[in-house]
Amino acid sequence: DVKVTQSSRYLVKRTGEKVFLECVQDMDHENMFWYRQDPGLGLRLIYFSYDVKMKEKGDIPEGYSVSREKKERFSLILESASTNQTSMYLCASKSGNNSPLHFGNGTRLTVT
Amino acid sequence: LAKTTQPISMDSYEGQEVNITCSHNNIATNDYITWYQQFPSQGPRFIIQGYKTKVTNEVASLFIPADRKSSTLSLPRVSLSDTAVYYCLVVPGDTGRRALTFGSGTRLQVQP
Secondary structure, eight states: OOOESSSEEEEEOTTTTTTEEEEEEOOOEEHHHHEEEETEEEEEEEEEESTTTEEOOSSOOOEEEEEEEEEEEEEEEESOOOGGOOOEEEEEEOOSSSSSEEEEOOOEEEEE | OOOOOOSEEEEEEEEOEEEEEEOOOOOTOOEEEEEEOEEOOOOOOEEEEEEEEEOSSOEEEEEEOTTTTEEEEESSSSGGGGGGGEEEEEHHHHOOOOOOOOOOOOEEEEEE
């Protein structure tokens, strides 16, 4: 079974802090994705990556950046956390073609 | 990628069959249809995928008409534990280097 591991289940940070959310997958998947999920707004795509060092903006990239230095790891970075970034963050991965997404269990981030 | 449209919510009773339909009018020739189940505070879990006609696994069936502009997830004899949000997602059948954007999902409530 594919395993997508997010480093923290719960995280509390202060406004202005730099925050790193880590995601690791163990199936050599080319594609990795970061979503945030808020009540009433569903799953919104922040960034995705289809190869090492490659990144593409999703629907809501403002305030975020990403890093993919190794194939198995995709990091989401909040350069200066703000209270409106309080959310559930979900990482997902998939292989190249006609394959589904596999999600981690999410990181619930609270910015105070 | 094809935008998806689903009913916002559905109600059912234990033991009934539930059918959730998703519209994806702009699906491309090589795209696949995938469905996910999400419980509160967890990441979505892949249920089933298909390209055309009918696919069945131990959890659900997926019906796709010939024009592939819609698909129907069928859950036989639902139980209380099937209460969740269900998402359909169209994924590329080629290299996969595209944003994957979810629709609003369908909130299924199963009652005793």
